[in-house]
């Protein structure tokens with residue numbers, strides 16, 4: 331066994347919201363920490379997703395760090411829903427304010443992370459062939475960072491320009507006078523389409539599955555709105571963390587849609603539709619658990635589509651019918667349905683006329699050749715596990731994480747996976763992650779991991795790993811919770827359904843409030859379900875003799 335101490339205590343992969351806060355926190359605690367980032371600057375998701383119309387669908391007063399009172403008081407958001415450039419400015423401000431850049435190695439993609447059992451540390455390998463050793467490895471790689479372009483026949487023959495919303499050119503693109511195709515109508519497509527319609531000569535929207543979207547009603551924030559938030563930040567943040575399922579404050583209804591009269595329902599839905607934003611989801615308390623209740627909300631939105639879109643055939647083609655509303659991420663738009671009334675916009679319904687092949691000058695469907703100068707893929711991400719799978723991660727006995735997760739990700743609390751000591755995932759599968767205000771979830775994970783490393787250090791322990799039985803129980807619990815809702819009814823990226831060949835398993839944990847309590851209970855019970863050890867070899871026996879875990883998840 332090598333006694334050489336690794337050069338780093340902690341290696342963090344990714345310089346988005348998660349990686350930056352992790353660095354700030356650990357550095358202050360005296361851990362030798364370094365962040366590795368593939369891009370040439372900070373920002374993660376907000377660095378890459380620069381497409382026209384890109385905005386956060388969580389309101390800006392809630393979509394920010396809470397760890398520094400000074401930071402949250404000094405920063406002023408200008409709009410109800412912040413644009414990508416404004417969020418990126420905020421992230422850059424944070425990086426500068428806390429002097430984080432000096433400990434971030436940019437333009438460095440981590441290709442592999444191997445647990446070196448001899449030396450008992452993590453050895454990372456970069457794309458450039460550099461090796462880095464660290465006692466702990468923290469994956470802050472993001473849930474929506476592995477952009478996917480589908481394998482369309484003939485794509486290599488296309489002579490026009492190809493873009494993906496999740497990897498947009500920094501210099502911007504001029505689409506004036508161009509015939510543009512957007513493939514995909516998820517949140518990104520629904521944001522880019524109205525903007526593209528204003529720029530392009532003609533826009534062709536290639537839709538496979540229509541999505542439900544609610545109007546954002548975005549507007550500048552008033553001074554009094556900002557003052558109200560800033561004056562009550564502590565309480566607002568506490569409420570979001572401890573009393574909500576999604577870590578976001580909405581106007582939560584306490585009544586069932588089915589107990590309300592038709593008029594009451596119409597009144598409630600209309601009021602929320604007028605106010606805008608994802609608050610619409612919370613009009614009644616059974617919309618995600620009762621199909622009949624859910625259908626009242628879905629039908630309200632379909633009625634709005636019929637009202638807005640002048641051509642009834644087009645309105646019907648834009649109306650989702652084969653999954654419950656909210657079980658795919660609800661989209662929040664500005665003039666999405668209105669855009670289809672423009673003469674320079676055409677909808678290509680891929681359910682009726684699929685793309686047979688891309689050719690050098692466009693896309694050939696079963697019906698016609700659509701000539702295009704540019705194709706924008708708004709086709710999403712290999713979500714939640716994609717960025718982790720892209721790294722060759724191998725743990726004890728050379729076991730690969732992507733092999734272990736082939737039939738679906740297995741983790742304990744979405745924080746660690748058995749067989750991979752000292753490897754943490756921020757907002758990993760099995761944690762609220764994408765079903766929450768992700769900054770709330772990031773801060774909780776970063777704090778939990780930092781406390782855990784302090785716990786180990788103060789007791790002269792160096793290793794931590796979950797037991798297989800704790801992990802099994804957790805995976806079962808995540809599924810039980812999901813199955814008590816309508817979520818699994820949609821072929822969504824929450825289920826891995828957008829990636830051919832990916833296991834269909836519901837990946838996020840539903841319930842920020844409950845999840846946080848469970849994480850605290852696990853710690854109070856002495857890191858229940860984890861093995862803590864002074865050396866790596868002491869981790870071994872537990873795998874054949876798993877501990878029984880006491881923490882009650884229910």
Ligand code: NA7
Pocket residue numbers: 474480481495513514515516517518519520536537538539659680708709710711823828
């Ligand atoms: P999404 O939500 O995964 O949407 C991707 C869209 O692309 C969706 O409409 C897909 O249709 C469509 N798609 C995917 N593959 C194809 C192929 N092969 N052909 C045609 N259409 C396809 O990704 P977004 O980037 O919009 O949003 C992801 C999250 O990022 C979002 O929720 C925010 O949190 C930020 P499908 O529904 O699969 O039939």
